[in-house]
Amino acid sequence: MLAQVTTWLIPLIIVGIPLWGWIRGVDVYEAFTRGAAEAFPLALRILPFMVAIFVALGIFRGGGAMDWMIRSIDPVLRTVGLPGPVVPLVLVRPLSGTASLGLLADLLRSAGPDSLAGRLGSVVQGSTDTTFYVLTLYFGSVGIRRTRYAAPVGLLGDAAGFVAAIVIVHLWFGAS
Amino acid sequence: MLNWVWMLLMMSGFLAAAAGGHVASVTQVVMTSGQEAVETALGLVGIMALWMGLTRIAEEAGLVDAMARALMPLVRGLFPSVPEGHPALRFMMLNLAANVIGAGGAATPMGLKAMEALQTLNPDPKVASPAMCTFLALNTTCITLVPTTVVALRALSGSRAPAEIVVPTILATAFSTVVAIGTDATIRRRHGS
Structure with a gap:
């Protein structure tokens, strides 16, 4: 049943939104194209970060450092269900959305999107936000200096999200 | 870093x-x-263009406002220190609604306005108020219903079911939000404010 939900969700959203908008009197075609026009600038904004991350990871993997890291920590991480290749993503996720997106793109490419690592990475990327960036931007904009317990609470939320992602991915997709 | x-x-x-x-x-x-x-x-451009087009239709059809109204009871309960009818409440609701829907462009300006409005209620403008901390706990853990970029990347790398991670992602997000808000509420109660 749950698999059905996921299968139907996207197609229903894609036809449902324009239909609903049309009923509400929105100029749907015009609104759609105006929104779609923002995609290319967005991709261009991501591009430099992708290059930076892909090149750094390329050296890290090509030189054999990734294999070494995975060999030394993977047995430990396996026991908690966290595949080694996901580790860089988990560490960078709270720091930068674009950098972690680059790491995810690389992970999906190297481990495969339908592998345990690929699925877990996808859920991690989608389920938490760039805590440090949000805190810096929001507090900075109004001149707050002392942020008190906001950062620990945000990071605790991230940690809870990671743990939940591991547990949920294992339960949802079964042991693999 | x-x-x-x-x-x-x-x-x-x-x-x-x-x-x-x-x-x-x-x-x-x-x-x-x-x-x-x-x-x-x-x-990524193709899928992102499709999604951003749909999001724009949803925004113009009033989805953000509808969502904001639905979030009203939640927001009122979480921010006891903000008086009813204060603009901060409205900005916070619009920010959260835009986040949930994935209208990223609308979320940040609303969030910054919410911070400005909360600052007017803050006794010490250099120190974060409890309401600000709660708002950011919500903001950093609650995320979009459909993680478009992730789905697009998965499709691009040849996934058999690019969207299969949507429901697990929502569940993981919900858990992190509950933990962050719970922790925030506990700290607030202990400090007696």
């Missing part, structure tokens, strides 16, 4: 290559990685 991560990845990769005697592979890898990065970023 990212300086460190980036330098660490490159330096340790280079040192490992040098120690393993295959420095030549570094040059080759660097060339193909750059190419792949560009292909990935540009490959």
Whole structure:
């Protein structure tokens, strides 16, 4: 049943939104194209970060450092269900959305999107936000200096999200 | 911080290559990685354009406002220190609604306005107020219902079911939000405010 939900969700959203908008009197075609026009600038904004991350990871993997890291920590991480290749993503996720997106793109490419690592990475990327960036931007904009317990609470939320992602991915997709 | 991560990845990769005697592979890898990065970023354009177009229709149909109204009881309960009818409440609701729907462009300006409005209620303008901390706990853990970029990247790398991670992602997000809000409420109660 749950698999059905996921299968139907996207197609229903894609036809449902324009239909609903049309009923509400929105100029749907015009609104759609105006929104779609923002995609290319967005991709261009991501591009430099992708290059930076892909090149750094390329050296890290090509030189054999990734294999070494995975060999030394993977047995430990396996026991908690966290595949080694996901580790860089988990560490960078709270720091930068674009950098972690680059790491995810690389992970999906190297481990495969339908592998345990690929699925877990996808859920991690989608389920938490760039805590440090949000805190810096929001507090900075109004001149707050002392942020008190906001950062620990945000990071605790991230940690809870990671743990939940591991547990949920294992339960949802079964042991693999 | 990212300086460190980036330098660490490159330096340790280079040192490992040098120690393993295959420095030549570094040059080759660097060339193909750059190419792949560009292909990935540009490959996202199609799906992102579709999604951003749909989001725009939803915004113009009033989805953000409808969502904001639905979130009203939640927001009122979480911010007892903000008086009823204060503009901060409205901005916070609009920010959260835009976040949930994935109208990223609308979320940040609303969030910054919410912070400004909360600042007017803050007795010490240099120190974060409890309401600000709660708002950011919500903001940093609650995220979009459909993680579009992730789904697009999965499709791009040949997934059999790119969207299969949507429901697990929502469940994981919900858990992190509950933990962050719960922790925030506990701290607030202990400080007696």
